[in-house]
Amino acid sequence: MMWEIIAANKRKSIILFSGMALCLVLLGYFIGAAIEPEHGGISGLFLALGIWAFLSIVSYFSGDKILLTVSGARKVTHDLHPQLFNVVEEMKIAANLPAMPDVYIIDEPAPNAFAIGIKPEKCAVAVTAGLLSRLNRDELQGVIAHEISHILNRDVQFMTFAGIMLGSIVLVSEIFLRWMWFAPGAGRRYRSRSSSKFGGDHWMIVVGAIALAILGPIFARLLYFAISRKREYLADASAVRLTRYPEGLASALEKIALSDVQLQTANKVTAPMYIVNPLTGKKAGLTGLTSTHPPIHERIMILRTMTRGADYLDYQRAFSKMKGKPTMIIPTSGLKQSKGIQIREGSIDKTAPADEKDAVRKAFDLMRAMNGYAFLVCACGLKIKLPPDFDKPELLCPRCGRTNHVPTAELAAVGAAAGVLTGVGGGETLEPAPAPRNDEAPLEYVRKGKGWETYFCSCGKRMQISPAFCATHMSCTTCGRITKIIDHTTQ
Amino acid sequence: MAGLIIILAIVALVIFYFIGIYNALIRLRNRVKNAWSQIDVQLKRRHDLIPNLVETAKGYVKHERETLENVTEARSRAMGANSIGDKSRAESDLSGALSRFLLVVENYPDLKANQNFLALQxxxxxTENKIAFARQGYNDQVLFFNNKIQMFPSNIIAQTFNFNQEEFFEIEDKAEKEVPKVSFTT
Structure with a gap:
């Protein structure tokens, strides 16, 4: 069943691809002929195709690595984020992929995701840290299913090659137009020649070349974006079929749409790869014909309309109902074999963060964990982040002033994997504050209340006491002198 | 002479045709086996996880001994089952016991805060999801195979060479749809 959809996709891809290729060939020919009327046409054609072939070869062999590097993605293991890894594996089983995709996390607080991989045997999914921190299990599953569907439907393959074709067309036209504008002798040279040798005919070619150079990229872009939009719908439908839970993807899309954090590493070239167009607000261009993704609220509404089942047929019905016109999104071969897949129940998972602030905090924690930070949980509940090169044996909690021993050996073992370590001095076995380092009698400060308070150490350093402070001593961060904190409420 | 050749050719064609069917049946049966091994891996994994889970939870959920015992008992029964039919019954019991257990856990915030338990959960x-997805794939393959050995003309080959129908791996409706009772009185 899946195979027929892939085959239908392939046919469409070839037609579209040929359209773009024709555009490139014509462009090359006309530009060549405009510059050098005698043999320029053929050499221009070959030059254009050569650019395309070169870019294709580069992207075939190292395109995935380039894209991952450009987006700042980092490969992760099961230990760093078990849930993400498990969800990818579940979808791998559901989609019957031949191999486990590589899993990448992008160091970004904005929620988004993409998939890469020319063939299903060797592919990868990348999600941002912001996505992981915002979504619960079902939602994450929906997003991963959408990405795996892109690989399964050979969307990635097609979009890569079509993208390169588009890139070549844009590149060739830009070079030509710039040359026309800025090469001072360019216009005059062929004008004199054409008037003497070729007569008025050559003007037609020049005008044709300029027209093609202006219209070609636009035309190619429209083709590219049209197919990109349609494929988003198809990937949504496939994702629902894999997870059997439309609400998961719907609420994931909703959460992504509601977030106002911008993705920093996305640009116009990589935009179509993401699950939701990362270029919103200022960065986004025109909507409608030139957008790479269908409007997100439409996608959500279609998913929410699916109440009867989770098969392609149900998605098509929901789509037609939503749009009010029976446009076929799913290839008919896929609809024919629908066998009625039931929607499953949502799982009980309430680990999703409560609000945006919490989500951003979780995202940054994850990013720190990826970068080798370790976490030390103090008894007062504060999570102290230790940078990878932290080498001191103990550490004062910045909030409550307790001394936490840093388990250095364990830290080394933790390495890049995230581990939440519990401070050794935590809980009831509270460590007494270290003895004063000099012979002077310890300074004293009497607390006035329960809120934030400030006092000055004898060295003049301004010290702050937080409401959660519950220890008896506090040491100055500059001179190291200990001040005894007397809490009148307890005495 | 020409008649003989024609007859021989027809016989050869028929033989090749039947060889083709036989090979297709073997291929399908292997696919069923492969799909089954996918489920089996996940079932084994679930069996391995349960002792740890129960051990971690034991200290926290002192009043839910029965639920824990149900899980352990269902696990040992599932591990003892041999045929696919028995196995699917025992495993669906285990799924039911586990989902009741996970619902009970919701009432114990201390346990929910335990990092070790969260990782196990x-x-x-x-693993439950993987079982569900692998089961779908397995049942698709079984349906395909069973259809093939019942339909003409492949049923002739199937009967001669003893291809038997494979069993579906089904979660009984009872276990999957049963709504566990959650009481709000303490």
């Missing part, structure tokens, strides 16, 4: 949830 995530692994368990994932």
């Amino acid at each position: 995530e692994e368990l949830t994932s």
Whole structure:
């Protein structure tokens, strides 16, 4: 069943691809002929195709690595984020992929995701840290299913090659137009020649070349974006079929749409790869014909309309109902074999963060964990982040002033994997504050209340006491002198 | 002479045709076996996870001994089952016991805060999902295979060479749809 959809996709891809290729060939020919009327046409054609072939070869062999590097993605293991890894594996089983995709996390607080991989045997999914921190299990599953569907439907393959074709067309036209504008002798040279040798005919070619150079990229872009939009719908439908839970993807899309954090590493070239167009607000261009993704609220509404089942047929019905016109999104071969897949129940998972602030905090924690930070949980509940090169044996909690021993050996073992370590001095076995380092009698400060308070150490350093402070001593961060904190409420 | 050749050719064609069917049946049966091994891996993984889970939870959920015992008992029964039919019954019992257990856990915030338990719970949830997805694939293959050995003309080959129908791996409706009772009185 899946195979027929892939085959239908392939046919469409070839037609579209040929359209773009024709555009490139014509462009090359006309530009060549405009510059050098005698043999320029053929050499221009070959030059254009050569650019395309070169870019294709580069992207075939190292395109995935380039894209991952450009987006700042980092490969992760099961230990760093078990849930993400498990969800990818579940979808791998559901989609019957031949191999486990590589899993990448992008160091970004904005929620988004993409998939890469020319063939299903060797592919990868990348999600941002912001996505992981915002979504619960079902939602994450929906997003991963959408990405795996892109690989399964050979969307990635097609979009890569079509993208390169588009890139070549844009590149060739830009070079030509710039040359026309800025090469001072360019216009005059062929004008004199054409008037003497070729007569008025050559003007037609020049005008044709300029027209093609202006219209070609636009035309190619429209083709590219049209197919990109349609494929988003198809990937949504496939994702629902894999997870059997439309609400998961719907609420994931909703959460992504509601977030106002911008993705920093996305640009116009990589935009179509993401699950939701990362270029919103200022960065986004025109909507409608030139957008790479269908409007997100439409996608959500279609998913929410699916109440009867989770098969392609149900998605098509929901789509037609939503749009009010029976446009076929799913290839008919896929609809024919629908066998009625039931929607499953949502799982009980309430680990999703409560609000945006919490989500951003979780995202940054994850990013720190990826970068080798370790976490030390103090008894007062504060999570102290230790940078990878932290080498001191103990550490004062910045909030409550307790001394936490840093388990250095364990830290080394933790390495890049995230581990939440519990401070050794935590809980009831509270460590007494270290003895004063000099012979002077310890300074004293009497607390006035329960809120934030400030006092000055004898060295003049301004010290702050937080409401959660519950220890008896506090040491100055500059001179190291200990001040005894007397809490009148307890005495 | 020409008649003989024609007859021989027809016989050869028929033989090749039947060889083709036989090979297709073997291929399908292997696919069923492969799909089954996919489920089996996940079932084994679930069996391995349960002792740890129970051990971690024991200290926290002192009043839910019965639920824990149900899980352990269902696990040992599932591990003892041999045929696919028995196995699917025992495993669906185990799924039911586990989902009741996970609902009970919701009432114990201390246990929910235990990092070790959370990690185990995530692994368990994932394994359950993997079983569900692998089961779907397995049942698709079984349906395909069973259709093939019942339909003409492949049923002739199937009967001669003893291809038997494979069993579906089904979660009984009872276990999957049963709504566990959650009481709000303490």
